[in-house]
Amino acid sequence: METYWREVQSIKDEEEEREEEEEETILDEAELEEAWLAEAGLSSLVTGSTTEDGPADALLSTLTRQQVATVTERLENYKQTLRKKNRPTPAHVQDIFTTISPGPPDSTPPRFHRTTKTIHRPRDTTTHTDNTTHTHTDTQTTTLLPTHTQNSHPEKKQPVEADWLVSELPYSEGVSAHKRGVARQHLHGNTDLLVLQLPSSRGVLVRVEDLSPADVTQLGFISLIELSTFLSSLGVQTPKTKTQRHRAPGKDSGVFGVPLSTLLERDRKLYSGETVPAVFRKLLCILEQTGLDTEGILRVPGSAARLKYLRRELDKKFSTGQFDWSTVRPQEASGLMKMFLRDLPSPLLTSMHLPSYTALLGIPSQVHQVQALHLLTLLLPEANRHLLKVLLSFLSKVVSHQEKNRMSLWNVSMVIAPNLFPSRHGNKRSIARPHQELEEAVGAAHLVQLLVAHRELLWTVITADD
Template identity: 55%
Template sequence: MLSSSSTTSLSASVSPATSHKVTSDPHDITMETYWREVESIEEEREGEEEEEEGDERKSMDEVELEEAWLLGAGLSSLVTGSAETSRPTAEAVLSTLTRQQAATVRQRLDNYNATLRKINRQPARDVRDIFTEPDEDSADQRPPSPPYQVESPPSRYHTTTKTIRRTANKVRPTLPMLVCEDELPEHSSSAPPTPTPPHTPSLSVSQLRPADWLLWDTPYSEGVAEHKLIGTCSNCVRFHGDETSDLQFVPVSSSQGLTCTDDLSSHDLTRLGFISHIELSTLLLSLGIQTKCTRPQRSRARDSGVFGVSLNSLLENDRKKFPEVKVPVVFQKLLCILEQCGLQTEGILRVSGSAARLKNLRQELDRSCSTFDWSAVRQVDAAGLLKLFIRELPTPLLTHTHMSTFHAVLSVSSVVHQLQVLQLLLLLLPEANRDTLRALLVFLHKVVSHQDQNRMSLWNVSMVMAPNLFVHCNRGNKPSITKQREEMEKAVGGAHLIRLMIKNQDLLWTVPTFLLSQLRQMNLASIQKPFNLSRTTSRLLRKKNKNDRNQLTELCEGVIRVHAPLNTKVSMAIQLDEQTTAKDITSRFQPEISPASQHLYEVGGNICARRLHPDCCLLDVYRVNPHCDWLIKP
């Protein structure tokens, strides 16, 4: 553990050649905040059983690495030889891919088969049985054909891409240094950020940049050829601005409306993760970034209590009382205490409470969480318990599987591409981890918005949370200067990632247009399998057929039939025009109720279920998914 004096001397000794500059006094203050947090963590660990040295994560062998990648891409049938009923077939996944994404899958499968041959095992499906070899001189821009006969989707669902030829023997340019500087004061808004875009960030208008790359029809990996060749690209220059600017990117809406992760069903999010997995690997390879997967640690999850219990176990227990809960109740309680009483408290999250009192509160919560007296918890105690809860999770909030990829984001030189990688990466997190992380980022944004009172700037908050989200490991009593410098670089790198996620959280939870298009295409390719709709939704859709028996069964072009079973038993046929929005439809069914209480959904067709943004143009949605049902519900 480093003292503040050694931290200052180390800060001065770091040469300009290192990847992070540590020169200014404000930065010394934030580094002192980091080391103080590390010291607090180590004090709390005193007296606890140390983990065995042999339990360290080891690199996965080549077979495990490639097999895990193929399973994560939804291509389990290529590995096991049989398609799982809960997952789409490999043909459905492959039918959505662009040529560059398909090349990534082909390379992974080739590596997997080659490794199996080395250890004298039977290879999996031959890559030639899955992909047709493209003509070297062909200018065909279509994705590769699926391995079996699958009905081709309509052209409006087809994603055309340009073939990007990789140039061999190109040296990756030197990445610019990450400069660690204290944040400039932000013009904060007292209103909390809303989960559904568009969101008005708490920054001055001059600092905002519209992230219109969300509206691209082609994947991110298709636009980084320039970046790999010369170290930058037109998008980097366009969006990044000058090096001294501190920009925040905000999503811009399309005519079909932006789609957040909360707007999609769990079924669609699972399938979206397969495409995101392939696109993320393709994008990193196109940027020249290599990632190494590690074997997850053996988690020591507890069966009861609060701390050290997996998120899924906590949610399973909470849903017995609150069926719709997405974030553990104890985590929400801690956030609520801090939001109500701690946002104006100076040094909130940074000031450490009594280790003995924290230990007692932890034992009481583990013993009887349902009868715990929350009124006795002070602000500083709630902050300590919140950070302790995150650290004690048996699987990190960012997961062992993706932790190395989070660190790889720092190797990307452009902030634009860093955000694109983070956006794809967050889609891969398990649902419980993603929802809990989102609740945490919303709270941290509120803390920063009150920095005039609590003296917690964006960089200070990021530095405090870095050793909690990116778990700090003690390297010995007296680490060398080299180890200290490595630890400092990890601290600054982790804080930079948290800073990006806090500032651009609305952007990161927005689903890019090309991913949504590929999801629709995948659903069409496996349309013979019915969607796993909830019982309530299925019952409502069956009931509407009985109610519409005496009404028109075939609608004219541009006419939709909207069902609002909670408002009326009769559906309503509505003629769409270029100005009709989802908000116009919901207002017809509930003029006396707040429009935010219920939403319009597109259900079925080429999507399982998607909540529509109030301002989206319904005629454009109808053209993309003409065979869906339209349902109004909360």
């Protein structure tokens, strides 16, 4: 884990030098439930305006009974916390659902309108292939993949088609079947990863970017409700009180510490249709062109003084096109790329949902972990989602060159994890809780492994053929 702790120490040194403070907003239980209902498109339930037909009614009519139970529980919990504060409460839960007829337990809520473009994917689309061994469960034969090592020369084999992973039915409907015979997995540096292939025998696979804005919004509402239902079915609890961390308000100028929306608005004036900040794309371009075969790329840091200088120069000159990119070496591009990620005013994976990423480490089945990551990815704002997709694609390219750069999937994950999942205990290791911090570090790296290895699944939804 030395790679992980070295990256953490580098982040700590950088933050101490800049002396930037983070703002913390602690959400109590009522605020948390209100935020959840709003994000699920059900804010009208909070205001009590449930008698008129509207988006909330349309959404509730598509939910399964389990999902309706989740909404009911969240709303009731919101009401109870308001009572404790002696604040007015909305209408009774039973009144909300009297006119709403939830679908049967096995019904499939519509994920999007049929006016969108659909894409049929070939059968050989894979997320990862490698040397495999077979295990059998009650419901599906899966293939296990040993973690990459620096000296490994894996023999590629055909992956398993993951029909059970991206399903026409909500994940929560299949929990009981998949729970049988699943042993708890202990996370460690040699965690095996499933070899998965996108299903092609059922339905039509659709990429999120091919959906209309209205469909993506609806998909986000359903994904949030399904995520809560799914985690509850698995017996996984997320914290009832959350702390939202924000750096000082984002700048309007420069490229570091600037909100993604501001960067994209600025870049789109020059590059129509840009979905990822131009400076981030340029850094990845340098790494792909000159750094993929560099030993220790991402892991070996550039000079701290040099990175500080380049950061300052980019902030001043990037928007004018006067920055000299030819002077940037691969290790420096790597350092600037990671600096860009951790300097975002709010985390790439969002403050609201970071605790859910941590909570899913308590799920015993890796299949269910990937399913939860799928739902969490669908909840990301558009700019965050596009940036994460580009990042994961690049990381997979780094791993594909591991024979030369000595960066296995596990090594890459340990380097990137501290930049996506900030330590909950600060960047300084505590002598009193070394085991807890080690588990946190390994868990964060495991999540990055899953994101990279199963990246093709994360932006895909499935629907029946028309």
